Amino acid sequence: xxxxxxxxxxxxxxxxxxxxxxxxxxxxxxxxxxxxxxxxxxxxxxxxxxxxxxxxxxxxxxxxxxxxxxxxxxxxxxxxxxxxxxxxxxxxxxxxxxxxxxxxxxxxx
Amino acid sequence: xxxxxxxxxxxxxxxxxxxxxxxxxxxxxxxxxxxxxxxxxxxxxxxxxxxxxxxxxxxxxxxxxxxxxxxxxxxxxxxxxxxxxxxxxxxxxxxxxxxxxxxxxxxxxxxxxxxxxxxxxx
Numbered sequence: 001x002x003x004x005x006x007x008x009x010x011x012x013x014x015x016x017x018x019x020x021x022x023x024x025x026x027x028x029x030x031x032x033x034x035x036x037x038x039x040x041x042x043x044x045x046x047x048x049x050x051x052x053x054x055x056x057x058x059x060x061x062x063x064x065x066x067x068x069x070x071x072x073x074x075x076x077x078x079x080x081x082x083x084x085x086x087x088x089x090x091x092x093x094x095x096x097x098x099x100x101x102x103x104x105x106x107x108x109x
Numbered sequence: 110x111x112x113x114x115x116x117x118x119x120x121x122x123x124x125x126x127x128x129x130x131x132x133x134x135x136x137x138x139x140x141x142x143x144x145x146x147x148x149x150x151x152x153x154x155x156x157x158x159x160x161x162x163x164x165x166x167x168x169x170x171x172x173x174x175x176x177x178x179x180x181x182x183x184x185x186x187x188x189x190x191x192x193x194x195x196x197x198x199x200x201x202x203x204x205x206x207x208x209x210x211x212x213x214x215x216x217x218x219x220x221x222x223x224x225x226x227x228x229x230x231x
Binding site: 029030033041042043044048052054088089090096097098100101 | 144146155182209215220
């Protein structure tokens with residue numbers, strides 16, 4: 001089955017821009033979706049498709065993709081953006097399965 | 110407002126069984142794929158299983174095949190996960206999620222419940 005690889009931790013200064021990446025072979029075939037999870041809470045969808053935000057997600061969140069890498073960019077990070085971020089994609093190995101990345105802990109300094 | 114409310118979690122001994130439920134409201138349940146996703150304590154998310162709108166297709170992560178069964182009752186707007194032969198490594202918060210929903214060549218899970226904790230321990 002496919003795997004998605006994320007950096008375990010990333011930090012950003014308040015108001016600066018940060019990019020969180022996700023690598024995997026399945027990303028050559030499928031767009032990733034991105035989820036934000038704060039401690040003790042359920043995941044929340046923040047980006048899906050080529051670069052789509054659900055209603056209520058601030059426009060400082062954006063997504064992009066190139067080759068086997070998907071990226072989530074936060075432009076002007078806020079304190080409330082401190083959270084774990086997970087990418088997700090369909091498995092490209094032929095199984096109708098879905099796989100999550102290991103998650104990236106974002107710290108806003 | 111879309112709501113997903115899980116129930117049925119608890120403490121169970123290794124080798125035991127548990128049935129999780131997810132009550133859905135605020136949308137036409139029968140029109141969506143539904144999924145279970147779990148998260149072991151301090152760990153990341155893991156997709157467990159999903160089921161097509163009419164229940165005709167079901168898919169599972171390899172680690173639960175033959176032990177877990179996903180099902181749904183569209184008349185009751187409910188999703189279920191029957192878990193048998195439970196192992197310590199099944200200990201996790203289990204989330205009910207709407208989806209995967211397909212948009213071109215991308216898929217996503219757009220709504221999640223708050224989760225129910227399953228602890229497998231003697």
